[in-house]
Amino acid sequence: MVSVMGGGEAADSPQKTSISTSSSIDTLLGLLRIRVKRGINLAVRDVRSSDPYVVVRMGKQKLKTRVINKDINPEWNEDLTLSVSDPNHPVSLTVFDHDTFSPDDPMGDAEFRITQFLEAVSMQLDGVPDGTIITKVQPCRANCLAEESCIVWTDGQVLQDMCLRLKNVECGELEIQLQWIQLPGSKSA
Template sequence: MADSPRSEKSKSSSLMDNLLGLLRVRIKRGVNLAVRDVRSSDPYVVVKLDKQRLKTRVIKKDVNPEWNEDLTLSITDPSTPIKLTVYDHDTFSKDDKMGNAEVDIRPYIEALKVDVDGIANGTTIARVQPCRTNCLAEESAITLVDGKVVQDICLRLRNVECGEVEIQLQWIELPGSKGLGSF
């Protein structure tokens, strides 16, 4: 039985009641990704958060692909990590996994709460160090760029012999959402 228009409206209003905002995840590039075909791979990235699943386009025959694609996620619980998986697109068989990584967005969310009025463009607000509990390949800086707080991240892929993915996080305020003040 189909949902009535009223129940659809209540579902969307309950999502807005829980929505803190939107997070733009820019998938920049892959570096030294694993070869899964004869001499190369046809990689793409899948980003998951809760029930959301977004993917980039496939880049043919390139283990150092440049995607520069923006994927936008709805954030309701900042303690839930974002999961990335890189796949090799295959035409006649199941796509091969080329590694995965997780991103803890809590340090970024905390940095968003800093009052940036009077802070110079390019200022580093916070730094996140690589450790055993994250997939960072190197230190990650959270900086003020053109009035927006952004985090550049280089993720070392797990469950694969090599490969990194560079991403960038940027918050998008959404009118009608709870906002970060409620977190």
């Protein structure tokens, strides 16, 4: 597994990429960029607050955001990029409270699948007006959506904004955005 910090990005939007060395370009469908925007009303795990960070996993890949100190409504605005070889692997996000002298405390988790997103990516959308809603994903037990999520054609790309309700915790939500990056020579999504 290789982790790379992307260069040339704005200072408020660091970028981390995980490319599994075991997957060859023949099986690679493309890259999934997950912008971890912010946490909302996260659980308190220290005396009055928490020091949250997010771990994103897909298959054997694992990336994490930076720690935001003493904030239950943190704004990360970080891009985490995963290589996608098997679109059936769910994406899981876990929020932790960073502790210096003890193990980090879990602050909830969420999971979602990218199959509907990849279906939208594979459509021929050239000529579609900017801002067109391609499809809507409704909250259900199979996903952790807190509200309806729209997959939208914007600036020549497919984007999906999601608000995920955290499980296994008393409160908290995460706002993220998905973006697909097609690689030259990779299989179609």
